[in-house]
Amino acid sequence: MSLRTALIVLTVVSVTADTMILPFYPQFFAQAFDVHSQAHVGYYLAACCISVMLAFPVWAKIARRVHELPLWVITQTLAGLLGIACYFSQSLWQFWLLSQLMLCLKASYLMIYPYVLRLEERDKHLGMVGLFAVLMQLGGILGAVVGGALLEHYSARSLYLWMAASDGLQVLVCGYLMWRLRQGWQAPQSEQSTPTRGWTPHVIRLGLLAMVFYCAAFFIRPFFTPYWQSLNPDSALAAVSISGWLFSLPGWVALLGLWVNQKRPGSDDHAQVLLLAMLYGCVGLWLQASADSALLTIGRIIYAWALFQITVRLELWLFAHSEPQFYGQDFSKLHLMQNVGVILASMTVGHWVSAWGYASTFVVASVGLLLCALCLLWWRQSDSRNAQPSHS
Structure with missing residues (x-):
């Protein structure tokens, strides 16, 4: 598997896993915490956007010193552990805290996009940008389909275990790429001097x-x-x-x-x-x-x-x-x-x-x-x- 193909697969897996619960937050809050307010769902989604929005620039700055592959190994490992913690959370405030921390870590995966574009020639950017637009759309559709199918057999809370499992899969793929490319922790010198x-x-x-x-x-x-x-x-x-x-x-x-x-x-x-x-x-x-x-x-x-x-x-x-x-x-x-x-x-x-x-x-x-x-x-x-x- 080439580096480009592996990164595309990682994108599909991450988007699919992270959107499994997106259409079902009303059911989740009702089942897990007996919260039936639609306004609460809206505020939670807004908080999710704020967490990712604030975290992504931080990861972009860190990626100037630490290569993306080992960075993703760390962040996705921690995100998987926090996903498991979300499954076992007993109070609403605990879930809010744990899930927002998890999303801050998952925001590092947005670095896949500029990373792949750096590997491509500029004349191929139109096709690559279009490909990622499709991956984001299809990942969201697949996530909703998979999430709905899982909810027919499992509780809404269990979706966080499936998300943690996908984080584990992503860690394995990143570890394999590090081994194959003999990639160390440091970012390329050109990135560090930017x-x-x-x-x-x-x-x-x-x-x-x-x-x-x-x-x-x-x-x-x-x-x-x-x-x-x-x-x-x-x-x-x-x-x-x-x-x-x-x-x-x-x-x-x-x-x-x-x-x-x-x-x-x-x-x-x-x-x-x-x-x-x-x-x-x-x-x-x-x-x-x-x-x-x-x-x-x-x-x-x-x-x-x-x-x-x-x-x-x-x-x-x-x-x-x-x-x-x-x-x-x-x-x-x-x-x-x-x-x-x-x-x-x-x-x-x-x-x-x-x-x-x-x-x-x-x-x-x-x-x-x-x-x-x-x-x-x-x-x-x-x-x-x-x-x-x-x-x-």
């Missing part, structure tokens, strides 16, 4: 776009399946399996997007691709707000394609204006801004739905995408005006 870089104007712009975009994207996620079921209350379309398939459409569309990117080279004008995707993404969101099941399905497909394009292009544009030695630092900043958007969505969507209903979430998300498009258009025009004197 200076710390602050927020560049390009990273700030992309970070702001990512914050608004991810806030909009996550605003429609928590209540999509009950919204679909409310449109077809007396129909076979209201089945949980049907709503689950519709929810997972972005993952399947991402597979198509990966195949398209491999068959034909994409445009190097990332801003143009982003702008178009944001505009037809708005159309897809508006169609999903309709009460017609057929229009909703069409809108879901359109939005799914926009979601794939925006996710890939934001990161590809980031790396296009970065250098390999700064990949980890710049990606950690973009990831921080993404999580700010997710946190904002998690903290507000429940209250918004209570006041305005399910369909309104799609309207809010479309406004968010439109705002992104307007900002991007303004930046493009501003850059064009600033560049004109240099050509005269």
Whole structure:
């Protein structure tokens, strides 16, 4: 198994394991701690985002001194032990503390992404970024499917034991790679000598776009399946399996997007691709707000394609204006801004739905995408005006 293939397998395993419980936190808190508050679930998800958001830049800095492979061996070993501790936790505050510490350790695995990109030639970055976008989507779908299947036979609390087992598998794979590559503890000298870089104007712009975009994207996620079921209350379309398939459409569309990117080279004008995707993404969101099941399905497909394009292009544009030695630092900043958007969505969507209903979430998300498009258009025009004197 090559290093690249092993890292891709590790990504799939980690994303699948870490998302097994994500759709089932209401059941988990109800079974394990007799907590039935939907607001509590939202606050817990927001806390999870904050933990990962704060921990990832720390791991990016540590990875400048310690090679990623031995670092992952340590962090995933400790994360597995904390997962077992979560299974045996007896009080709610203990679970919160242990699970957040576990997520802080698991955040080190986000370093796989910039690590793999450092191994690839720049002209292959589009395919690699698209591949990781697909892996994240499919890992989330597979995690939900596996988690649902396990819940039919085991308690919700037991999912933490399965997650700990996956951590053990990841440790074994990393240990094997260290042995095969004869990899020591120290990071390459080029990484150690890399200076710390602050927020560049390009990273700030992309970070702001990512914050608004991810806030909009996550605003429609928590209540999509009950919204679909409310449109077809007396129909076979209201089945949980049907709503689950519709929810997972972005993952399947991402597979198509990966195949398209491999068959034909994409445009190097990332801003143009982003702008178009944001505009037809708005159309897809508006169609999903309709009460017609057929229009909703069409809108879901359109939005799914926009979601794939925006996710890939934001990161590809980031790396296009970065250098390999700064990949980890710049990606950690973009990831921080993404999580700010997710946190904002998690903290507000429940209250918004209570006041305005399910369909309104799609309207809010479309406004968010439109705002992104307007900002991007303004930046493009501003850059064009600033560049004109240099050509005269």
